[in-house]
Amino acid sequence: MSQYFELFQLPEQFDINLDMLTQRYHALAAQCHPDKFAHQSAFEQKQAMMMATTVNEAYRTLKSPLDRAAYLLQQQGIAADAPEHTHFAPEFLMQQMEWRECLEEGQLAHDETVLTNLSTEIDDAQAALEHTLAAALGEQSWEEAAELVRQGRFLSKLHHEIQAALP
Template sequence: MSQYFDLFNLPATFALDTTTLDARYRAVAAQCHPDKFAARSAFEQKQAMMMSTTVNEAYRTLKDPLNRAAYLLQAQGIEADAPEHTQFAPAFLMQQMDWRETLAEARAAADEAALNNLAAEIHDAQTALYRQLDTAFANNTPAEAAALVREGRFLNKLQQEIQAALP
C-alpha cells in the first residue's frame, strides 16, 4: 500500500522531505491536469479527472504528518483512527484537561494573549509529537505510532478551536 509514495517516486517512510514531495506533486499534477485532456475523448477526460483526484488526495495525505503516519500504519493493517481506539496515556489525559480548561477560561475572558500562548504551547507539543512519531516509525513500534496519531488528532482539533476563538 505504498501507492501514494510510488505515485511521487518517494520511499514509504514517515521521515519525508516535503520540499521534494512538493516538487514531485507539481510535476505529476501538471502531467495529468484535466485541461491537458480537453480535446481528448470523454473516456480520456474522465481518466485524467480520476488521476488528478488521486494525485491531489495522495499529496494531501503525504503532506500532513498525521495523515502520512495513519496511511503508513494502514499499510500494516493498523487503523489508528478507528473509533474503538479511545484510550490515552494518563499523563496525556491530564495535560488535555489542563489545555481544555485554559482554552475555556481564555475564551470566556476573550483573552487574546492567553489564546496565543496556548496556541504556541500546542504548536510546540505538535512539533515534539512529530519527532516522537519519527522515532516510533524508525524503531518499528507501530502501536506507539498509532497512539501518537490519536494524540496528534486531539492536538490538531484543539489548535483549530483556539484559532476559531481568536478575534
C-alpha cells in the same frame, strides 16, 4: 512500496523531503490536469480525472505529518483513526483537561494573551509529538505510533479551536 510514495518516487518513510514532494506534485498535476484531455475521448477524460484526484489525495496525505503517519500505519494493517480507538494514557487525558480548561478560561475572559500562550504550548507539543512519532515509526513500534497519531489529532483539533477563538 505503497502507492502514494511510489507515485511521488519517495521512500516509504515518515521523514520525507517536502520540497521534493511539492515539486513532484506540481509536475504530476500538470501532466494529468483534466484540461489537457478536453479534446480526448470520454474514457481518457475520466482516466485523467481519476488520476488528478489520486494525485491530489496523495499529496494532501503525504504533506500532512499526521495523515502521512496514519497512511504508513494503514500499510501495516493498522487503522489509527478507527472510531473504536479511544484509549489515551492517563497523563495525556489529564493534560487534555488542563488545555481545555485554559482554552475555556481564555475564551470566557477574551484574554488574547492566554490564548496565544496556549497556542504556543500546543505548537510545541505538536512538534515534540511529531519527533516521537518519527522515532516510533522508524522503530516499527506500530501501536505506539497509532496512539501518537490519535494524540496528534486531538492537538490539531485543539489548535484549530484556539485559532478560531483568537481575534
